[in-house]
Amino acid sequence: MFRYLTSGESHGKRLTTIIDGMPSGLRISAADINTDLRRRQGGYGRGARMAIEKDVVEITSGIRHGVTLGSPIGLTVENRDWENWEGPMNSEAIAVKDKKQVTKPRPGHADLPGALKYDHRDVRNILERSSARETAARVAAGGVARRFLDEFGITVRSWVVGLGGVSAEVTGPPARLFKAAEASPLRCPDKIATEAMKRTIDLAKENGDSLGGIFEVSATGVPPGLGTHVQWDRKLNARIAMAIMSIQAIKGVEIGMGFDAARNPGSRVQDEIFYRAAKAGRKKVGGFWPETGGFYRKTNNAGGLEGGTTNGEPLVLRAAMKPIPTLYKPLRSVDIGTKKPYKASVERSDVCAVPAASIIGEAVVAIELADAFLLKFGGDSIREISRNYKGYLKQVRDF
Amino acid sequence: MFRYLTSGESHGKRLTTIIDGMPSGLRISAADINTDLRRRQGGYGRGARMAIEKDVVEITSGIRHGVTLGSPIGLTVENRDWENWEGPMNSEAIAVKDKKQVTKPRPGHADLPGALKYDHRDVRNILERSSARETAARVAAGGVARRFLDEFGITVRSWVVGLGGVSAEVTGPPARLFKAAEASPLRCPDKIATEAMKRTIDLAKENGDSLGGIFEVSATGVPPGLGTHVQWDRKLNARIAMAIMSIQAIKGVEIGMGFDAARNPGSRVQDEIFYRAAKAGRKKVGGFWPETGGFYRKTNNAGGLEGGTTNGEPLVLRAAMKPIPTLYKPLRSVDIGTKKPYKASVERSDVCAVPAASIIGEAVVAIELADAFLLKFGGDSIREISRNYKGYLKQVRDF
Amino acid sequence: MFRYLTSGESHGKRLTTIIDGMPSGLRISAADINTDLRRRQGGYGRGARMAIEKDVVEITSGIRHGVTLGSPIGLTVENRDWENWEGPMNSEAIAVKDKKQVTKPRPGHADLPGALKYDHRDVRNILERSSARETAARVAAGGVARRFLDEFGITVRSWVVGLGGVSAEVTGPPARLFKAAEASPLRCPDKIATEAMKRTIDLAKENGDSLGGIFEVSATGVPPGLGTHVQWDRKLNARIAMAIMSIQAIKGVEIGMGFDAARNPGSRVQDEIFYRAAKAGRKKVGGFWPETGGFYRKTNNAGGLEGGTTNGEPLVLRAAMKPIPTLYKPLRSVDIGTKKPYKASVERSDVCAVPAASIIGEAVVAIELADAFLLKFGGDSIREISRNYKGYLKQVRDF
């Protein structure tokens, strides 16, 4: 079990994550997590705030001398700009000079539905929590999950495959795509597409507009048998769809061939099954030999998931992110106090956050995989889980 | 809270659903549920089994004299063909004549990952549960949820918008689209597309192939404020994505503009906010006046969900169903006993089950909405919930 | 994970249980479950209804040819008296001759709080579900859990240690106590106390009164390490307390020395720790050698649980059952329709149901242990779980 909660407002004192269920004996340091926090803050087209944030995690519990204890892991990310927000965001009912309320809900944000639901007349009380800043707390949780998966040779990667109207040509082994993505300012492995994306962003910026895009998440080294077909809420495809859709601004998710599968005949969609005998001496990944023999596919249209269960092929999914709803170009809205129409615009903002979203996508997929892995293999220490996992891999090899 | 579990194998004695959390005082009869069970079994392109099934629900608990008690609702759907399966599927270790094992996993099904996970040498032990027949139990649960939502003027509808390569032209008010869909053998409101779809199915049948498609689910009368932005696993878009993706053969889900939102600039995606004063005497829907005034949108690209919360506009989502994986045309696979390759094919099967899937889509969306509704408005009887809901609608109107 | 829901009213058509999370490969038959159902119906001092019921389970899913599939297990217990209740308890809004409402809530039952909560004017709508008859569905679930635990040498037993004012002398090895309990009409291992209890029951019957009592549940063969100290809601003592307190009429639960621990100094309460080296060839229990070496205690005041975690000693707990609230002797109450006082009494009823409650206690403890076992050892088949468990036992032995 990997369960977690986050708390924290965008301009609040600190973001907090509590992870419950991590086994003992996992080597991990703040640096492991900071890598992902830094990756989340990159990307061409981000606004000025990214420079202020420079997120760094603090580990407050659950890890001692670089190793997990088995107890809940507490992670925090401080707001480096807190001194400027201590008044407007103070938890106490202090006298605040600058107590001006936000009364203008922005279209495309949680502002208006949130204010109606929670009965707030100051929209700040909503937007502070609905902000994508919260995802830093999830990326921190994802860093722990990723470190855990790494012990078992499971690697979660992502890249951008579309941005605005630009589609990238993305094929090849995950490791190579990932390397190219990390070198691209837009996390896109296709260099030509990267250039086109940059220009599209520049143009959108000139127009005061914003852009969304599509990213792909890949997980390799995944054994068959994570998730299950037996009950609707334990299907791994369902849980992953939930995790992905919970990321701010995501409006679509597809696994494997996804929507294209709906447009093709069955004979082109299903992944035929082949078998090769196991061989000694195959490549060892992270202490295990996940793909040294047994059943396999030559295609992966299913994206590694059949019947809610992993089938041993890489997990592949794509998510659609809508454009950032905060624009320079004004959008019409209504003041919730006066009920008068006004035109909503902002002076500075990101134009596009798809590269950041892809990192968050990695995080939530890593979390769901860690959760499914722990449910399948049980165990309270890395040693115990490794033993259980090895036994299962042998069982699968000998099936 | 609306939680439920299902049990039952495809050729087992009976499918069972237990629903926990339905309030008391809801008028409901088996007929309400049977309507949806029958709708699930229709559609052009279905195989012979649909004729055998003719599902009928039996209510075994939780409802008395046509009204819910507040206690768990037990629903069952008998297997009408049980006498022919009493041997092969008997729960006891009886002597069975025809105990031949299924050793040939079908590509695209849970067969192989399931057999590896659960260590089964007889693939029947997997396929009996992974079968889409299980969805009858969910449609039964959905029937209860739908009846509940109906009390509050919330209506969940669906229609098919694509099948194989054929796309339909689907615009207009939900009620009209729904009426047209119900009249179409493929649940497609577009008559011309319906004809093209039928021909595509006929052609696929000739080729021994199968087809998938895309359906849309719409929910009207939904108040703003269901779901929340505050914690990742309580976002309604996330929960709905999970529910939809948990349906057999679904490979993608998108809300509102979905993947197209990723390809358009923000100025074309966000739904601007307008306001009109409430008027007395507007149209009453199901005892409530959900849309008589207040904030509204002229577009609905968000599909009714912003920041994980409903915004008062209709909920709109689409799901991609892959083609049925069981084909006449052989697919290559491997016998799990001998490890020899073989060619998998079947003598009879559905060619396309998209219309059925759309009914299941309605069911799971109704369930998630009922769950979110109960969480937001609390209450243990319809009378109490109605009172709470009316109070909230007034609060929103006066906001 | 072992999760389950039950549904069914006392005089409804059928009780239903769905268990989700049982692994595949467990040998089990209806007879295994019926044993416990029969045990629940015994005991000196039961009323006439026990003779009517004669509960028999029907397995409707999840088990094939005597072995679990890994899919949800559906269990039902029919109401053998259904023909007499088809009118009063019909799910449909049929014309019912005998539709008289129950308007007189009985003190000590859920009748009045339930009617207020669910807004029912007919108390039957509450009492049908709050009845202890529901526990037959839980005992059925417990039968599955017990069969599972049996594979790993874990045995859950119970006996009555007090009834009315009579206390029994209960010491000795669990197996012997259990044998004596099974031979006693009151499930009390102490023969002299059994006689005194019988007389107390006879006297209570003459007085038109009812009696409660105290039962003890013991689980042997439990490995150290089930449950955890790390998060409040995963502590096994907490989960067991919840399960026990959820049994109808239970008002207290204590683990190990329980309330007496509060009255004694620490030096008499804590169980000192000893060690003996493991020896080859020790007694094998259920395929495992749970107690062949390592750390042990000479006392078990903790009842096998320290810090929310099992410590390898037998689990021991006691529960207090209040007297059955339905008496011949009248209790004052108020008609909910007329608001007039009346005197509540019944013509026939059980005088004492403590022996039955002890069987239910076994069931819910078995369920919680199975759940904790599955969380700790993971695995989807008995073969996989056994392998994981053996590895852990060795790890503990070599600690």
Place this chain on the structure above:
Amino acid sequence: MFRYLTSGESHGKRLTTIIDGMPSGLRISAADINTDLRRRQGGYGRGARMAIEKDVVEITSGIRHGVTLGSPIGLTVENRDWENWEGPMNSEAIAVKDKKQVTKPRPGHADLPGALKYDHRDVRNILERSSARETAARVAAGGVARRFLDEFGITVRSWVVGLGGVSAEVTGPPARLFKAAEASPLRCPDKIATEAMKRTIDLAKENGDSLGGIFEVSATGVPPGLGTHVQWDRKLNARIAMAIMSIQAIKGVEIGMGFDAARNPGSRVQDEIFYRAAKAGRKKVGGFWPETGGFYRKTNNAGGLEGGTTNGEPLVLRAAMKPIPTLYKPLRSVDIGTKKPYKASVERSDVCAVPAASIIGEAVVAIELADAFLLKFGGDSIREISRNYKGYLKQVRDF
């Protein structure tokens, strides 16, 4: 819904609580929470550490300008002695001078079962989390729940009713008992018993021994209808038993008459039902009139819970705390490294922590009541919940 997780080790940097589900609009300040933190640290018989700790909460999210936002509430309690523990408890793999391992598990603690489960050779890796210090994080959560309940006139109080062998005479109205308890160094309302308890503690201290005791928790102003009888895991008595048993060192819990109910005949146990018409102008409590009319009891042997549901009478429960397991007087144990026996003792420790435990008892009961309240009445803002609650109270009054 009121769900929460805690993290933090006893000598770690900081304890953290995240509460998810608190509605918006609740006025609350750190001072409200600090009151309970301070109360937890009091009591005759505590060791020196209490003086070091002086817990103070920091609110890091979810509350702005003294009012809840509806978003998750982050609470932390710093370790004031952190500078002395920064080496031994550092999260990073730094070079630590004083890295000596704890290899001597203390009987009665989680030390040994925890080390076996999590495969730790340094018992500090267990004891740091299993320590009762964690309860400060729960008391902080309880402070929020208490503030919430206060809005609806629900008050949770506690007092000590037994300590070592000394029993107190505790009868009278909750408010008076509470006042007397707060004035007692042992939180015992009975002055004579308080003196006897102090002497018992002094004697235990001289003997190098420790003591447990029994505390009672009372909740007044509770409406009928919280919890339910319909499903085992939603019964409020079960959930409260779980919460209480999850407190460190608790070995028993009983509701109302508890274990005594098992020893008395039904005619003395059940609470008869009476009725009085509602009157205008009765005493207003916290904005509501919970007890101005309707059904009531003259006795409260049920402790306010019948059939898993509150019945409108005060909730009353008792918990048994075992003596603190750390003694001056040596207990025999075994070094996990050498396997040699040794005698475990400590130089300084608390002798008795029952008064502190009673505060924790208040906290967890307040949390469960807040959770049940939110489930029953729904709502996302205090205004909405108040409206729903008032409607229900009227419904009950007019029943």
